[in-house]
Amino acid sequence: MKIGIISDLHIDINQAFPVGTLLADAARRKELSCLAIAGDISNDSAETLKFIEELSSRCGIPVYFVPGNHDFWSANGNEAETWRIWEQYRAHPACLSDKQIALNEDWVLLGEPGWYDYSFGNPRFSRADFELKKQYGRTWQDSLHVNWGRPDIEVHQRMLNRLEESLLAAQGKQVVALIHMVGKKEFTVPESWPQWDYFNAFLGSKDYGELLERFAVRYAAMGHVHFRHTVQSGDTTYFCTCLNYHTQWRSGDPAEEIEQTLQVIDLL
Numbered sequence: 001m002k003i004g005i006i007s008d009l010h011i012d013i014n015q016a017f018p019v020g021t022l023l024a025d026a027a028r029r030k031e032l033s034c035l036a037i038a039g040d041i042s043n044d045s046a047e048t049l050k051f052i053e054e055l056s057s058r059c060g061i062p063v064y065f066v067p068g069n070h071d072f073w074s075a076n077g078n079e080a081e082t083w084r085i086w087e088q089y090r091a092h093p094a095c096l097s098d099k100q101i102a103l104n105e106d107w108v109l110l111g112e113p114g115w116y117d118y119s120f121g122n123p124r125f126s127r128a129d130f131e132l133k134k135q136y137g138r139t140w141q142d143s144l145h146v147n148w149g150r151p152d153i154e155v156h157q158r159m160l161n162r163l164e165e166s167l168l169a170a171q172g173k174q175v176v177a178l179i180h181m182v183g184k185k186e187f188t189v190p191e192s193w194p195q196w197d198y199f200n201a202f203l204g205s206k207d208y209g210e211l212l213e214r215f216a217v218r219y220a221a222m223g224h225v226h227f228r229h230t231v232q233s234g235d236t237t238y239f240c241t242c243l244n245y246h247t248q249w250r251s252g253d254p255a256e257e258i259e260q261t262l263q264v265i266d267l268l
């Protein structure tokens with residue numbers, strides 16, 4: 001069976017392009033048995049869930065996802081709204097959080113959104129600096145639209161614990177894991193790029209990579225950073241499979257960009 005993985009569709013920012021239709025066409029053409037999306041579908045939870053449901057009926061195959069940081073955004077970014085959105089996702093059958101989906105007898109799909117713990121930021125900044133989410137005259141936009149009401153490090157730790165519980169429940173099976181946040185240093189932005197010595201702090205945590213490799217996870221898909229990369233580390237093959245904003249597309253052609261981005265894994 002073949003599973004297709006993609007991330008960071010940003011259907012609102014890319015609304016001038018028929019991303020859902022093109023993705024469904026690609027899924028049919030590649031004869032996928034299921035599709036998994038590693039977050040950042042839109043900036044609105046209702047739009048994200050509507051897209052998942054429409055895509056699944058358009059493709060005729062199950063579509064699973066983990067929310068990304070953008071999927072948690074709300075206009076006022078208050079604490080009650082952030083938690084309401086999270087509970088709405090967790091209650092949805094397509095959301096992987098807390099679930100292990102048996103793809104066949106041997107393979108399981110699982111995932112969590114993940115969060116950031118500043119471990120990819122340069123240590124010359126303090127935890128208080130990172131908690132501000134403001135540096136070089138720029139503001140990390142999650143601070144305006146997401147409010148967990150507790151430190152990011154605590155949110156990350158909870159996500160990590162849930163992922164570990166899912167991995168324990170899947171022991172004895174081969175695992176495909178989806179995490180929106182980045183779990184490998186290789187997926188962060190080079191510090192030679194201006195300002196990223198600070199902003200890498202909000203890309204994820206090295207803890208995810210360490211956990212996945214401790215459980216010898218075979219495939220792990222991540223998003224968030226808007227790069228496309230494959231990295232092999234230990235027994236784990238990591239994909240960063242971001243479709244990205246249309247302004248970042250080199251070909252200018254959405255079908256071509258989906259073709260280049262959609263990662264197909266043949267589970268033998």
Ligand SMILES: [Fe+2]
Pocket residue numbers: 040068069070180223224225
């Ligand atoms: Fe993201």
